[in-house]
Amino acid sequence: MADTFDGETSEAAGRYAQAVFDLAKEAKQLEAVEQDFSKFAAAWKESADLREAARSPLIEPSEKAAALTAVAAKLGISDLGRKAIGVAAQNRRAAELPAIAAAYRTLVARDRGSRQVEIVSARPLGEAEKSQIVEALGKQLGAKVEAETSVDESLIGGFVVRVGSRQFDASVKAKLDALRLALKSA
Structure with a gap:
């Protein structure tokens, strides 16, 4: 089940999700970013290459951020969604994107x-x-x-x-x- 978009939320993933939530709420883009994470989740489940690249300790964080941001752009993910993915990757948290997305969805649901x-x-x-x-x-x-x-x-x-x-x-x-x-x- 490690390849799905679920699991226990780490403290760091919770902080990232809260930051994205706050920005999305301020920009009135809660649903758009929720859809962004859903699109990225589907790609994560489909592509072993994407999962391996996100988890690889051999890829420099800046390269990983650029690659994941490019994938996000191809998926039609919003600017805020791309930035969230890029920042997580830049800060060596790309492997936690599933947990960040799950925590974000929980925050949005609670808000509703x-x-x-x-x-x-x-x-x-x-x-x-x-x-x-x-x-x-x-x-x-x-x-x-x-x-x-x-x-x-x-x-x-x-x-x-x-x-x-x-x-x-x-x-x-x-x-x-x-x-x-x-x-x-x-």
Whole structure:
């Protein structure tokens, strides 16, 4: 899962996200930068070369910033989005761009009065399934829910929901692991 745009947010990633959020809010570009991060997330997931370049300690920060900014420009990312990516790379934080984007999305969701959640399922969710899960989460959390979905076939069936540091695991894999553990201790 290291190649996805998720995970625990480091303190530095949180600071970068907050700085980008403050600038975007001041410029009235919260949604534009949110879309920028979504475009970059899609490219990150698709391209192993992009991930390797961002993580490589052999590439000088200035070269990395120039390369990632060029990729961002090709993706049609706004000026503010390109600058955020470039500054992160220049400051040796390019590998943390996924965490920065996740933290930014959380800040934007909170600003809209909603909660950002991640739903990982064994197969792609249909709109009705996603709506049911989002509705149930909204009732449970007492807030409007904005969900990002992804697929992890290793779950076998079911889904995992992450809300901040909390996780609800309704996957077949988790149930099989629990059964295995129970059998070992019996």
